[in-house]
Amino acid sequence: MLEAKEISWFQGQKTILHKVNFQLSAGECVGLIGPNGSGKSSLLKILAFLEPPTSGQLFFQGNPMPATVPLAIRRRIAIVFQESLLLNTKVFDNVALGLKIRGLPNKKIREQVDFWLEQFGVAHLSKQSARSLSGGEAQRVSLARAFAIEPDILFLDEPFSALDAPTKEALRGDLAKVFKSTKTTTVIVSHDFKDILHLTKRALILLNGKAVREGSPAQLLKEKHNEEVDRFLSHFSA
Numbered sequence: 001m002l003e004a005k006e007i008s009w010f011q012g013q014k015t016i017l018h019k020v021n022f023q024l025s026a027g028e029c030v031g032l033i034g035p036n037g038s039g040k041s042s043l044l045k046i047l048a049f050l051e052p053p054t055s056g057q058l059f060f061q062g063n064p065m066p067a068t069v070p071l072a073i074r075r076r077i078a079i080v081f082q083e084s085l086l087l088n089t090k091v092f093d094n095v096a097l098g099l100k101i102r103g104l105p106n107k108k109i110r111e112q113v114d115f116w117l118e119q120f121g122v123a124h125l126s127k128q129s130a131r132s133l134s135g136g137e138a139q140r141v142s143l144a145r146a147f148a149i150e151p152d153i154l155f156l157d158e159p160f161s162a163l164d165a166p167t168k169e170a171l172r173g174d175l176a177k178v179f180k181s182t183k184t185t186t187v188i189v190s191h192d193f194k195d196i197l198h199l200t201k202r203a204l205i206l207l208n209g210k211a212v213r214e215g216s217p218a219q220l221l222k223e224k225h226n227e228e229v230d231r232f233l234s235h236f237s238a
């Protein structure tokens with residue numbers, strides 16, 4: 001579905017990503033983990049076509065991508081950030097917007113929006129102003145909005161990190177159920193290894209802009225790596 005070959009990204013004098021390789025197959029959920037500043041969000045932005053890499057090549061469904069990825073391809077991707085970035089309209093309209101832009105008929109839009117709000121347990125908030133939502137509710141609406149467009153790839157950048165522990169656990173559980181039923185191809189960035197253990201079968205560890213290890217989350221926790229990786233992983237347990 002998506003492949004990155006030898007991706008590097010420089011900003012000024014700084015090397016933010018260095019020759020990172022990455023593959024994502026259809027139906028997979030892959031985690032990007034690593035300490036603060038290791039390059040997780042930068043890699044996600046490049047994989048999601050928000051930033052062109054300085055060097056290296058991205059392939060989407062086997063096709064090499066130009067520096068400016070065509071809108072038709074970018075529209076097949078959905079992104080959810082740490083902050084929910086909802087518009088100051090009703091919850092329903094927030095979720096409907098992406099479908100309107102894509103030209104879906106009104107009946108289909110209503111069905112999709114209702115379905116996805118229901119999946120994330122926020123159907124009762126449909127007519128409420130998005131601005132009045134709690135952090136947890138807003139993030140549920142953001143996820144409903146992302147899934148509603150049935151993206152080819154979903155990118156989640158620290159989707160739970162603004163939430164308190166119980167809110168986060170409930171949402172992570174609901175998201176795991178949705179993944180199970182939809183098999184949505186996903187890349188998730190989190191600094192919390194528990195998220196990665198719960199939601200993914202494969203993860204990539206980034207350190208100083210380099211992809212240093214890859215494997216099943218449980219295996220990554222068990223194995224010995226180099227000193228820096230071991231220090232990072234020592235904060236978590238299976």
Ligand SMILES: Nc1ncnc2c1ncn2[C@@H]1O[C@H](COP(=O)(O)OP(=O)(O)OP(=O)(O)O)[C@@H](O)[C@H]1O
Nearest residue numbers: 011014016034035036037038039040041042043191
């Ligand atoms: N547009 C930019 N210009 C200059 N430096 C940048 C830019 N974007 C990111 N960086 C730098 O690149 C490094 C990696 O940042 P990035 O946000 O990708 O890391 P991260 O692993 O997601 O960190 P965190 O867990 O703290 O969010 C940091 O040192 C950051 O300051």
